[in-house]
Amino acid sequence: MNAVPHLPWGAWYDEGEFRLEMPEGWNISYCAITDAPGLSETEIESALSQPIGCEPLEKLAQGKSRVAIAIEDITRPSILEGVLNAVLRRLLRAGVSKENIFFIICNGAHAPMLREDVERKLGKAIASEYWVLNHNPYDNLVDTGILLGKTPFQVNRDFYHADFKITIGSIMPHHFAGFSAGGKLVLPGLSDIATLERSHKFVMMGLRGGVNEVKNNKFRLELENVVQQVGVDFFVGVVPNAKRMPAGLFAGDLVKAHRKGVDFGREIYNTPVPRDADVLILNAYPKDSELLQADTAFTPLKSIKEPIVKKDGLIILTSCCSNGLGHHSLFGPGMRLYKPPVQRRFLKENALIFFSQNVNPAEYRKIFHESYPFKTNWGDVLNMIKSRFGEQCNVTILPHAPLQLLS
Amino acid sequence: MEVIETIRAFLIKENMMDADMKIDETDSLLEEGIIDSLGIQALVAFLEETYDITVEEDDLMPDNFDTLEAIKDYVENKQENRS
Known part of the structure; x- marks a missing residue:
């Protein structure tokens, strides 16, 4: 052998x-994938200082009283602790008080994350200092007034009522949405069960969508249009490397930053x-x-x-x-x-x-x-x-x- | 009812469902295991040919094809808009 x-x-x-x-x-x-080294703390800060398609985070967050940071769950690979701490530092510098910041896990239809998983994904410091809410697709929802086909789109109530909304997740190949993250963190990540069901039926029926197809991916374009109506103020997309560390960070506008991340993902995931x-x-x-x-x-x-x-x-x-x-x-x-x-x-x-x-x-x-x-x-x-x-x-x-x- | 019976006959002919299978007009064809990604392609082709309609890409959503009733409504709407 x-x-x-x-x-x-x-x-x-x-x-x-x-x-x-x-x-x-x-x-x-x-x-193996082409891959890229993980970002240093300085490089993470640098990427956050150069948002794509919007004002810097510190400026946008000024005067906000209820900040939701929605992040992907533990079934997704990125080690986010360094990125989350960098985002928090900027929010605090903007004058948002710690008590007015909370995290929400975009579980979609996945299992809720209990304490140990929260520590793994967000880090022990955040787990011990901030309110971390698991999304539940059956309750704590609000009607957005948006119809998806014939399905009224409901979204997590706490997220909806926050006056500043940040979403953070891994930009990596997805068999249907082309690449993950972006608007997908909210739809289906923070959606009601009927919307989740509709979304998953698209996949099961093979309607629209496809891996690595983003620009003309009707499934993705529809969900982004809807999520933009709900409003995401700042998106942070992380492209994880082979060791699950952020190899690229693309922050700013929900769509523009996501697309930059997709371009980078195509480079490092090429095999x-x-x-x-x-x-x-x-x-x-x-x-x-x-x-x-x-x-x-x-x-x-x-x-x-x-x-x-x-x-x-x-x-x-x-x-x-x-x-x-x-x-x-x-x-x-x-x-x-x-x-x-x-x-x-x-x-x-x-x-x-x-x-x-x-x-x-x-x-x-x-x-x-x-x-x-x-x-x-x-x-x-x-x-x-x-x-x-x-x-x-x-x-x-x-x-x-x-x-x-x-x- | 005619549209529904025509579709039901098609699904049976294509072996997507058994002839003795009880299915209501509002039952999900997906959840009942009758239709999948290949089945939907065959169904769309059948509807276009049988009813002389064009299924636009924007129409390809579960809301239009997941139940017999939804398919009937979709076909009838397309025919009305054409005339």
Whole structure:
């Protein structure tokens, strides 16, 4: 056996690496993102001092009495503590008192974040000094008077009534909104359950949208139009690198700053790959905290038209799944948009194996079709590969699959 | 009712639903597992051909295609606006 580069593993909860053993003789292509170094504190300050398309944060926040800072939840990868502290310093310099600043987690249909997760995501200092509210899509809502198709759009009441609204989140590839963050933090992140349902139905029906498509993405354009009516005063978009640190920070106008972040994201997430894989390993890091998020590892396959796996090849999806199955109040088992698992059409003639050590078979069968084997032992996966391909095998590894845009 | 029955027959013919499946006009086709991303494409093509309408990209939203009643309303509105 020879050692190959390790997979990054267990974002937020089990941070480390998973060692992939591979036999001698296999041709391994470890295809990482282009990547960029994390920003220093000075660079974060510099980016905030040069807002895109609006006045500086300190100026905009002057005289405000109720400041909401809406941030993505812990299923998203960016380590935000440094950015949040920089934003807070500016608000305090603008004269906003600490008591008049609160944080709100854009949970959408995800699980609420309890104390330990709040500390992980926002840092212990903020967790111990500020009010941190979890959004709940069933309550504490206000009608915006905006209709989305036939659905009245309701949004979190505390966010809506704040007289200064900041949103902060990761700009990274998204299989439907093109890239994440921007207006998406509010719709669906802070929306009512009916709006969330409508939003997710767009995805399930495959209507509009698509990975890496932003400029003409009708799904994104519609949600941005609506969120601009609700009003976001200052947006901070973070482009995380392979270690989940901010490699780029784009602050200011909700749309203009977001687009700058998308341009940067396209650069650092670009991943050249060979087209002749017998086996493709898609690792779900940095969105590997739960099984219900594992599908984001398929994102690279939707970012390129031509196949990168040979016909009748094998795709292996790996995820730490620190929180096991996880939670989603629309797609989770028993929820209104849950559907029994079916075979994934986009896999075409390729077989799929799922590998995780923190999911049990009963949970797995709720999400993945029975024709896709589930393995908790890497040796078992290797044996399946060997029995299919023998001693000669081209293996492509995408270690940060949810981030990777293939070229 | 004619539009609804025509669509129901189409969904059965295309094996998206069983002939004996009970579905109300206001049931979600998505939540019932009848329609998905490929199914919606086939349905749109069928509606355009059968009713001589053009489904604009802006019309592609769940509000217009998630229930039999919504599809009927959509088709009838398109036909009215055409005439």
